[in-house]
Amino acid sequence: MTAHPTPLAVDQLIDDRRTRIIVCCGSGGVGKTTIAASVGLRAAERGRHVVVLTVDPARRLAQSMGLTSLDNTPRQVSGIQPDDPDAPGSMHAMMLDMKRTFDEIVEAHADPDRAAQILANPFYQSLSSSFAGTQEYMAMEKLGQLRRADEWDLIVVDTPPSRSALDFLDAPQRLSRFLDGRLLRLLVAPAKFGGRTGLKMFNVGFGMVTGVVTKIIGGQLLRDVQTFVSAMDTMFGGFRERAEYTYRLLRAPGTAFLVIAAPEHDALREASYFVERLEQDEMPLAGLILNRVHESPADRLSAARSLAAAESLQGSRGGDPTGLGEVALRLHAERMRRIGSEQRLAQRFTTAHPLVPVATILAQPDDVHDLAGLRAIGSAFGANS
């Protein structure tokens, strides 16, 4: 039996003023950034005041939105064409600079001397620029900041190009758990706990632990970590609170998740995991956007018939002197096979998740790098609903 998904009404979602945050997630290489930008543009042209937070846009896509550098500041996008000139919307876009976002948190929470000390710490520098999860944490942090600033009535977030779509949800907690962790504190400040009874035995084992850790990571790094931790001491609780704030934000009414996938096996498997995870965490899933789907104006001619026709033309150049007919029929057969495979994959997703609404975006022959291209994708949302 064929399962038909409910169409995903993106316009309804962006027209609803109660929608304040749209999170676009999915595995890498599925066109997440482009979709996030198109959703933002369409919402702005339909009268919303939108900010789009991107993480790693293609150069030309960034330029199309007027973003020339990674500067962590929302820039107004020009060239918005309001649907209703009496109620024009606006669009801002920004690229996340994770290190600067981290630096700003430190500067906001510590006095200038201490902040300078933290920023100069070698361990902090590698943590803020290369710790797996820092980018996700900072994307969430930025989202929280934008929401608190309340200057925009809709925030569209493009999630980092994680190995797995789930990293976006887990990494922030991982970072805050790590910074907040007992082990980190014990390791760097065992003296604090030494006086308490009951811990003596632990301290014996603990000596071995520090010994091995020092052996592995080296004394210098451990000292850097110690300095870092004591300088950051007052901020640790803050990290967890901030991560919890954004996590709550993601579950609050007004937030909607769009899961983006290409009609390919791996991308749809990731999408399935993500959908299940959102359900489990009671996070509001708006639906799936299936990007880069193929179709054919001549789909009444099946792959098999097209291929047979191509073969009948092969060699006999009577009616097909240039070979164009054969090429066209072979390409059509290939396209029909691809369409068939895409439909089977989409079908499998819908059978597993019958309640998830789906919108389909056709594959574009060229990469999108101007507002017109984004607008064209956006109009597909309208056609879907």
Add this chain to the structure above:
Amino acid sequence: MVVSVRDTDWDGVRLHVVTGKGGTGKTTVAAALALALACDGRRVLLMEVEGRQGIAQLFDVPPLPYEERRVAVAPAQDGRPGGDVFALAVDPQSAMIDYLEMFYNLRQAGRALTKLGVLDFATTIAPGLSDVLLTGKAAEAVRRKSGGSPVYGAVVMDAPPTGRIGRFLNVTSEVSGLAKVGPIRGHADTVQNVIRSPQTVVHFVTLLEEMPVQETLDGIAELREISAGEIRPGGIFVNMTRPGAAELADRGDGDRQADMLSLALKAAGLGDDPDLAADLAAELSDEERTARAQQAQRRLLDAPGQPCYELPLISDGIDLAGLYRLAAELRGQGAA
């Protein structure tokens, strides 16, 4: 060790590091390359380092433990049997336990430390430590000998994506924040000697799309820059190419196409659908635009001067048969 009688582009290379932007099919290409290399009868180790169990899914076997397991046998060539492909999923913690055992005979302690979360802590907190352990495992497999000859003829590593590859491979500088002397540092130096030797190359997997191509070019430039040419870029593997697309890009006569197609369809016995020619012409012009955009990207890939290989799109999804087909392509094009 079986000596190849064919010349390939990577004779003498023992460690093939395969990187690529997410979504380009890096794992598939690494697996196909491993199979292709094993065709000479060599034993090949295929390693993954990101905990995704992508290899197990590809070969349709249960999730791989931290243990080298045979996952496939390469097809026989010229009457000689194909070699075995072994697979290994490495994670930093297990590599660390291995390491502790090798250098300190500390396997039991390693287990206890794992329980306490110490190893997770150490691999998390120390920049570059995980990378040294993961690349270290690959270097160890390359150097491992049994009875005086190498255990593996080649090692193929499904490595982190292009955005992280420079940092991942630039081990010594990454651990410079760690102990200046001492075991990890020594280990890093050994690993570095393997990675920066002609025995190792870094292959890039890309699609003919703007971002993956850009990342490939940036990645190659980055490797050359950070290592003063000592980390060698290998081939560029253009994945999921489509047949006929290249010739289409040169064919430009749009208006006459519908007429020509109409005649061809009649000749093929499909003449009773009057709109079919126009619909196919529209489809063709869409394909042509795609092909032209792809050709423009393809030309950019010539700039670094590395060998390029083209792998066809397997439209029904990749299974073992698809992998064998890709492996045969790679051999045909001289990649293995």
